Amino acid sequence: MSTAAVFDVGLKTFDKAKLVHQARWTLAPKRELVLADLSATGLRNLGIGLSELIDPERDQ
Secondary structure (H helix, E strand, C coil): CCCCCCCCCCCCCCCHHHHHCCCCCCCCCCCCCCCCCHHHHHHHCCCHHHHHHHCCCCCC
């Protein structure tokens, strides 16, 4: 017997404390990491379209 999943609209939250005992390793970067803004505004500032980010070979 299969059941259909019901997805509610809106913000989904999850208690990250439930994941603490599931961690297998921890990553520790050796240098400063840079966060890239991949929102529409951030991509526009970089001169990149969303379609180029998703499928860069399509425009070629």
